[in-house]
Amino acid sequence: MKKLVLASGNSGKISEFRAALASTGIEVVPITNYYAEWSVDETGQTFFVNAAIKAVAAMQATGLPALADDSGLTVNYLGGEPGVHSRTFAGPEATAAENNALLLRKMLMAKERRHAHFTSVLALAIPGQEVRFAVGRLFGSIAREPRGEGGFGYDPLFVVRGTDQTLAEFTLADKNKISHRGQALLGLRDILTHAGA
Numbered sequence: 079m080k081k082l083v084l085a086s087g088n089s090g091k092i093s094e095f096r097a098a099l100a101s102t103g104i105e106v107v108p109i110t111n112y113y114a115e116w117s118v119d120e121t122g123q124t125f126f127v128n129a130a131i132k133a134v135a136a137m138q139a140t141g142l143p144a145l146a147d148d149s150g151l152t153v154n155y156l157g158g159e160p161g162v163h164s165r166t167f168a169g170p171e172a173t174a175a176e177n178n179a180l181l182l183r184k185m186l187m188a189k190e191r192r193h194a195h196f197t198s199v200l201a202l203a204i205p206g207q208e209v210r211f212a213v214g215r216l217f218g219s220i221a222r223e224p225r226g227e228g229g230f231g232y233d234p235l236f237v238v239r240g241t242d243q244t245l246a247e248f249t250l251a252d253k254n255k256i257s258h259r260g261q262a263l264l265g266l267r268d269i270l271t272h273a274g275a
Contacts, residue, residue: 079270081105085136085146087116090230091259095145098254098263102271109136109144125149125162129201130209137203145266147259149198151232153181153220155188164232174231178224181235185220192219196236198258202266210269214261216245229253 080103084095087110096106109116118135122128125148132146150164160167160181168176185192196216203209217239224234226246233245238256245253254260 079104079143081107081142082270083136083140083142083144084108085132085144091147093250094254094259097250098260104270109139112140120148123162125197125199126211128162129199129211133201133203133209137205141205143202143204146201147198149196149258151194151196151236153194155191156184178232178235181220181232194218194220194236196258198262200262200266202269210266212262212265214258216256216258
């Protein structure tokens with residue numbers, strides 16, 4: 079596979095996938111290079127359904143293999159919120175800072191019960207083939223305040239299990255080695271590097 083369309087315009091995800099796939103020689107091209115205003119309604123109630131919707135839509139729009147990520151944060155204290163609504167937790171147009179602020183407000187009473195995990199479901203749609211999936215998870219807890227300058231989304235609040243660092247305090251290379259997205263990508267790496275697309 080020489081070219082892979084990433085069904086996202088999210089600059090953080092684009093950087094992560096380009097860095098993670100740099101050694102493969104696969105050119106990762108965001109769908110927004112083809113359609114500046116591209117968007118798909120994520121109507122699914124699971125990460126799997128939403129990832130498949132995006133991957134298939136990007137493949138059909140470009141005729142090229144497409145990779146989509148649907149991921150989110152699951153917080154035990156909040157009964158699984160924000161989950162599939164992670165991007166829109168504080169509202170449809172909410173910024174990452176607004177989502178993080180809402181999460182911290184909802185966690186005010188959670189003394190030690192701050193366990194959480196990130197889930198990433200990747201869907202790979204290749205013309206003429208079944209959609210393939212891979213899943214990655216990263217376990218940790220929610221910090222009491224944002225820390226770090228890297229990453230995006232909830233990264234400044236997510237303390238990685240076994241460390242005292244938030245994801246935003248990791249370098250991009252180190253984050254890709256441990257992250258939920260990085261783990262899921264390992265599950266598709268052989269297909270990506272050996273597919274004859």
